[in-house]
Amino acid sequence: MVDVRDFHCDYENKWxxxxxxxxxxxxxxxxxxxxxxxxxxxxxxxxxxxxGKTPHFLKCNFFHGLHGRALPLATGAYAANxxxxxxxxxxxxxxxxxxxxxxMAAIRRNPDMTLLIHDNRVYxxxxxxxxxxxxxxxxxxxxxxxxxSDPLNPAALALSQGAGFVARAYCGHKEQLAGLIxxxxxxxxxxxxxxxxxCVSYNTVNTYDWYKKRVYDINEQGHDTGDLSAAxxxxxxxxxxxxTGLFYKKDRASFADRVPGLAExxxxxxxxxPARVQALLDQA
Amino acid sequence: MGIDVTVKIGxxxxxxxxxxxxxxxxxxxxxxxxxxxxxxxxxxxxxxxSFLQLRISDRPVAAPDHRVHLLVALSPxxxxxxxxxxxxxxxxxxxxxxxxPGDNVVSIAVTDMARKAxxxxxxxxxxxGACLALLGASGSLLEIVLKKQFQAKKAGVLENNLKxxxxxxxxxxxxxxxxxxAWPEKKPAGKLLSxxxxxxxxxxxxxxxxxxxxxxxxxxxxxxxxxxFEDRAPLVxxxxxxxxxxxxxxxxxxxxxxxxxxxxxxxxxxxxxxxxGLAGITETPIVIVNSQRPGPATGLPTRTAQADLRFVLxxxxxxxxxxxxxxxxxxxxxETMGRAFALADKxxxxxxxxxxxxxxxxxxxxxxxxxxxxxxxxxxxxxxxMDDPKAYRRYEITDSGISPRAVPCAGQALVxxxxxxxxxxxxxxxxxxxxxxxxxxxxxxxxxxEKEMRSPRTDFPDSRxxxxxxxxxxxxxxxxxxxxxxxxxxxGGVYFTxxxxxxxxxxxxxxxxxxxxYMVEQNVSAQLGGLIREKTGLKFYQAVLKYDGRPFFPxxxxxxVKAAEEAIDG
Numbered sequence: 001m002v003d004v005r006d007f008h009c010d011y012e013n014k015w016x017x018x019x020x021x022x023x024x025x026x027x028x029x030x031x032x033x034x035x036x037x038x039x040x041x042x043x044x045x046x047x048x049x050x051x052g053k054t055p056h057f058l059k060c061n062f063f064h065g066l067h068g069r070a071l072p073l074a075t076g077a078y079a080a081n082x083x084x085x086x087x088x089x090x091x092x093x094x095x096x097x098x099x100x101x102x103x104m105a106a107i108r109r110n111p112d113m114t115l116l117i118h119d120n121r122v123y124x125x126x127x128x129x130x131x132x133x134x135x136x137x138x139x140x141x142x143x144x145x146x147x148x149s150d151p152l153n154p155a156a157l158a159l160s161q162g163a164g165f166v167a168r169a170y171c172g173h174k175e176q177l178a179g180l181i182x183x184x185x186x187x188x189x190x191x192x193x194x195x196x197x198x199c200v201s202y203n204t205v206n207t208y209d210w211y212k213k214r215v216y217d218i219n220e221q222g223h224d225t226g227d228l229s230a231a232x233x234x235x236x237x238x239x240x241x242x243x244t245g246l247f248y249k250k251d252r253a254s255f256a257d258r259v260p261g262l263a264e265x266x267x268x269x270x271x272x273x274p275a276r277v278q279a280l281l282d283q284a
Numbered sequence: 285m286g287i288d289v290t291v292k293i294g295x296x297x298x299x300x301x302x303x304x305x306x307x308x309x310x311x312x313x314x315x316x317x318x319x320x321x322x323x324x325x326x327x328x329x330x331x332x333x334s335f336l337q338l339r340i341s342d343r344p345v346a347a348p349d350h351r352v353h354l355l356v357a358l359s360p361x362x363x364x365x366x367x368x369x370x371x372x373x374x375x376x377x378x379x380x381x382x383x384x385p386g387d388n389v390v391s392i393a394v395t396d397m398a399r400k401a402x403x404x405x406x407x408x409x410x411x412x413g414a415c416l417a418l419l420g421a422s423g424s425l426l427e428i429v430l431k432k433q434f435q436a437k438k439a440g441v442l443e444n445n446l447k448x449x450x451x452x453x454x455x456x457x458x459x460x461x462x463x464x465x466a467w468p469e470k471k472p473a474g475k476l477l478s479x480x481x482x483x484x485x486x487x488x489x490x491x492x493x494x495x496x497x498x499x500x501x502x503x504x505x506x507x508x509x510x511x512x513f514e515d516r517a518p519l520v521x522x523x524x525x526x527x528x529x530x531x532x533x534x535x536x537x538x539x540x541x542x543x544x545x546x547x548x549x550x551x552x553x554x555x556x557x558x559x560x561g562l563a564g565i566t567e568t569p570i571v572i573v574n575s576q577r578p579g580p581a582t583g584l585p586t587r588t589a590q591a592d593l594r595f596v597l598x599x600x601x602x603x604x605x606x607x608x609x610x611x612x613x614x615x616x617x618x619e620t621m622g623r624a625f626a627l628a629d630k631x632x633x634x635x636x637x638x639x640x641x642x643x644x645x646x647x648x649x650x651x652x653x654x655x656x657x658x659x660x661x662x663x664x665x666x667x668x669x670m671d672d673p674k675a676y677r678r679y680e681i682t683d684s685g686i687s688p689r690a691v692p693c694a695g696q697a698l699v700x701x702x703x704x705x706x707x708x709x710x711x712x713x714x715x716x717x718x719x720x721x722x723x724x725x726x727x728x729x730x731x732x733x734e735k736e737m738r739s740p741r742t743d744f745p746d747s748r749x750x751x752x753x754x755x756x757x758x759x760x761x762x763x764x765x766x767x768x769x770x771x772x773x774x775x776g777g778v779y780f781t782x783x784x785x786x787x788x789x790x791x792x793x794x795x796x797x798x799x800x801x802y803m804v805e806q807n808v809s810a811q812l813g814g815l816i817r818e819k820t821g822l823k824f825y826q827a828v829l830k831y832d833g834r835p836f837f838p839x840x841x842x843x844x845v846k847a848a849e850e851a852i853d854g
Contacts (some may be wrong), residue, residue: 011711043692045536048703056702056711061692063539064702064712065532066562072496072529076536076544077692079494079520084540084693105525261520267493268541268691270518274656277489280513281654284475284485 002036004029009059020120020171020197021050025057027174028087028116031181035085043084045074047099049091049125051118068098071106071115075255078111081266082256085185086113093123096132096152106190107161111255114184115192118171119154120199121206128202138205154194155235155247159228164252165191166231168244170215171198172208180246189254196242211242219245226250287317287342287465290349291415294335294366295358295379297328300408304356305336307412309476309647310429311421312340316470320345321647322835327501327585333361340419342468344651346613346759350837353463354418356411358394373462377414379407390459397451402444409445413452420464423453474651479643479756482614482650483547483573484509486621488517489656492571493542496524496533501585502641503547503575527552531559534570538563539701541664541691543625547573550592551581557599560634562703564604567679567687567726569628569635571621576640578833587833588641590755591807593815596636597784605730607635608784610755612741614650616781617643622657627736629663631729632689638783640806642835643756667695674698677708681721685728730785737782739790744769744776750794750801751845752824754780754812756835761804763838768845775845780812792820800825802848804841807831 007029015021032042044055048067055062065073074088095103095117106115121138123129128140130147133154137146158166165187169177177195184191196215198208223245224230231248256262264270293304302323309319318341325334337352339345350369355376357363363378363385370376370388379394392414398406409430416426426449434442477485483506487495497507511521524530530546537544548556553574563570574596578589596608607627611617617639624635665688667673676697680687687708692699700710705722707713741758743765751768753761758779768775778794778801780787795801795816803813803824810827817823828844830836 014712040696040698041693043540053712055700059698061699062701062710063536063566063692064704065535065566066558066703069528069532069559069562072524072532073536073539075522075529076494076496076533076538077540078536079522079533080537080540080542080544081693101525102529105529109522259520261514261518267518267520267537270493272491272660274658277491277517277656280516281485281489281656284477284481284654 002033002038004033007032007039007059009057011056013057014053015050016201018200019050020199021054021118023171023174024116024118024177024195024197025054027177028058028181030174030178031185034178034182035185037085041085042087043077044087044089045070045077046089047091047094049094049123051089051091052094054089068094069102070094071099071102074113075106075109075111078113078255079267081268082112082262083266088113088115090115090117092117092119092121092131092133096154104161107158107163109255110164110189110252112188113190114181115190116181117154117192117194118197119194120197120203122199122203124199124202135205153235154192156232158192159232159235159248162252163192164189164250166248167191167193167246169193169195170211170244171195172211173215173244176217176244183246187249189252214240214242215244216241217245218243218247287340288349289340289353289419289463289465290351291338291340291354291356292335292352292366292369293356293358293411294333294362296331297325297334298330299358300405301334301336301358303408304411304415305338307409307426307429308338308415311416311425313472313476313649314429315425316468316473317342318344318473318649319476319647320348322348322642323645324834325586333359333365335362335366344649346648347763347838348835350839354415354461356415358407358411363389371463375418375459375461377411390456392455394452397455398448401448401451402440406445406448409448410452413449414456417453417456418459418461418464421467423450425467474649475654476647477614477650478505478645478647479614479617479639480505480645481509482617483621483637483639483644484513485654486618487545487625488513488519489618489654490622490625491543491660492545492625493518493520494534494537494544495519495521496530496546497548498524498527498530498552500549500552502577502644503549503552503573505644506547506573506575527555528559531556531570531572532562535559535563535566535568538568538570539692541694543629545571545573547575549575549577550579550595553592553596553599561600561602561604563634564600564606565703565705566701567632567689568701569632571624571628571635571637573637573639575644576638578831584833586641588835589806589831589833590640590757591811591831592638593754593783593807593811596638604726605631605633605733606784607633607733608638609635610638610781610783611643612755612758612779612781614648615652618650618652618654620781626661629661631733632686633729633733638755640756663689665690667697670697678710679706679708679722679725681708681725683728684732685725687725734785737785737787739787740778740780740794742776742778742794745778745794746797747776748774748799749845749849750776750778750798751804751841752778752795752801752812752816753804754783757804757806760836760838760841764841764845767838767842771846773846773849783812783815786815786819788819791816792822795820795822802845803827804836805829806836
């Protein structure tokens with residue numbers, strides 16, 4: 001039996017005390033244990049930022065890459081071995097800022113992987129600059145008059161581009177998040193979980209208290225996850241209530257389903273066949 | 285004197301100039317002749333002026349000739365621009381119904397004839413028929429090639445093309461053309477391929493299984509070539525959203541266990557620089573082809589240069605070992621791709637293959653047989669190779685600097701990789717011993733990597749004067765050496781494929797012996813010359829440099845070296 005403790009890692013944790021990443025990590029371990037996966041079978045690809053460090057604190061295989069580039073890195077790993085259970089851990093700046101183009105391309109391509117976007121609406125590792133999801137008017141040291149731009153809407157962006165699994169979670173609700181991670185891993189294709197997260201060091205606006213008053217679970221209220229318009233309405237809903245849960249789910253052909261060469265078996269699993277290659281060269 | 289004839293076909297983009305060149309090249313190849321077809325075109329799809337220059341010879345040719353024997357002008361501009369290049373016994377065919385401007389210009393209504401044969405689109409077939417007839421080839425030679433090309437097309441296409449070719453033949457009947465020659469009836473001397481095609485073949489032969497790219501001239505042809513194998517080899521070729529994605533995908537694929545590559549030009553390579561560094565610090569083997577074009581920025585998108593050498597040697601922040609290889613010919617290109625993948629795997633480093641527009645877009649004959657290795661050593665370890673897989677450390681400190689490389693999710697061993705500086709198990713570390721330990725570990729590979737580097741190829745290395753170059757310029761340098769020797773100069777040639785780690789000892793030995801050496805490069809500062817000075821202390825005497833975006837002609841190299849030598853003697 002797989003236990004959440006199997007994913008414990010002795011490496012010293014480097015997040016701030018009280019960081020919203022801690023409950024995310026716990027939910028992640030729970031989600032993986034529920035999937036009956038063992039650490040040796042899990043691959044996490046991450047970008048740069050506090051979210052990018054996640055795999056160092058989780059027992060698993062990992063590649064901690066560049067800022068914004070976790071998705072292409074993960075896509076390459078998936079192309080080489082489409083049977084790997086791949087989780088991609090990114091921050092809001094990582095996924096929606098530096099890596100925005102890759103986010104859109106990943107949705108189009110639809111490789112089978114679970115995107116965990118730790119969205120704390122601020123840059124933590126570089127000490128408090130605004131992120132693409134910071135509210136307009138959000139005051140930082142470098143923006144003393146407040147952020148001038150409007151925030152990006154992750155769920156609406158993912159839905160508008162045709163993503164087949166779009167969820168929004170809150171770091172304070174671990175069980176819900178663990179359940180969503182499980183569902184996302186079961187889904188064949190890109191699954192997007194935008195995780196609203198607290199930054200105790202640099203975001204004094206969107207705090208635990210702030211979220212607690214606002215979040216509610218749409219899946220407890222009978223939301224139809226096959227209804228794109230309803231999902232879009234949830235993504236755009238303003239006001240004092242913030243919807244969480246699985247917004248939308250729809251089957252789509254995954255990247256491997258679209259590439260005839262991947263139907264047989266993963267590329268990395270094929271044995272080298274010199275005669276076959278020689279025949280290709282002889283025809284040239 | 286053997287056969288050495290140059291045909292130049294010029295016109296607007298979209299007129300099918302390349303088709304004429306392809307047809308002629310294939311006819312020549314089929315008879316056992318050697319050819320080199322150089323494409324010169326503008327960065328546009330229609331209009332403008334472009335041309336194809338085909339050199340035909342009974343011995344291997346690796347550089348274009350500056351003299352044109354037969355000029356086919358499908359546009360008036362071609363005539364204006366290139367008539368002066370005609371050799372004394374040369375002839376121009378001008379697509380016109382009016383009489384041409386001189387005795388050496390024959391007006392033939394090529395497009396009109398094509399229309400009569402079934403469509404203006406066949407102007408290139410008419411032109412090919414006329415060219416071959418002038419060159420003394422029998423009509424049946426073109427027929428064979430046309431049949432091969434069009435037999436799969438719908439009814440009438442082949443017949444119309446045969447008719448078009450015949451009208452071209454008839455149009456030049458009775459014209460006396462001195463450069464015509466007796467056509468051999470030999471077997472093809474090798475495979476007729478472009479540089480881009482040979483690089484793709486080299487990659488497939490090296491068991492490359494994943495390639496990602498973002499379209500950029502002149503590298504796209506390599507990926508087009510690879511895509512052609514996707515249905516018959518374990519290979520996925522993916523067009524990425526940008527070059528940054530392309531290189532990161534390649535790193536991811538390699539990490540997960542397959543050989544992977546990307547191809548781009550200087551601008552795309554600039555975007556890949558951070559990824560290159562990621563491959564460096566994570567010790568992930570990847571192959572990047574940089575097919576150079578003149579820059580900076582957009583520069584001359586469809587033209588050639590050798591000006592990215594310094595760039596690829598140092599691209600990405602900080603320092604890490606890498607290979608840089610610049611193939612000098614098609615045969616070398618095939619072999620170099622295999623070596624790039626093998627060396628990258630063996631040393632867990634990025635390998636960069638430097639080619640250029642001239643190399644990629646020119647069609648030549650690959651003379652060596654294309655063979656695949658019997659087995660591929662991936663230098664990958666599994667649990668079975670370990671005493672205790674649970675204690676596996678991806679970046680274990682070793683004497684060679686090479687740590688055992690396992691792939692993720694393949695057993696009990698956890699593979700942990702980080703672009704941050706790391707401790708031996710792959711977790712982030714900022715301690716001084718880990719930093720120094722890992723930097724030193726990575727750099728310990730250099731000694732063995734240096735030993736893998738091959739000496740430059742040479743012609744007459746004991747000569748008084750040596751002409752030195754690298755990559756695709758080798759063909760022109762080699763022929764210029766022949767020219768200089770024919771004029772009595774004690775000259776030789778030195779051509780580098782392996783550039784980094786720099787083959788210092790071999791360079792010192794070869795270049796240290798001569799009285800003086802010249803650098804011949806397609807850049808403005810003699811980049812390899814500077815590197816030779818840096819690594820050996822040897823200083824080149826003068827440099828023959830060309831940075832106009834066009835390939836070297838052997839005669840211009842010979843002329844400039846001769847002038848410099850005469851200045852010394854005088």
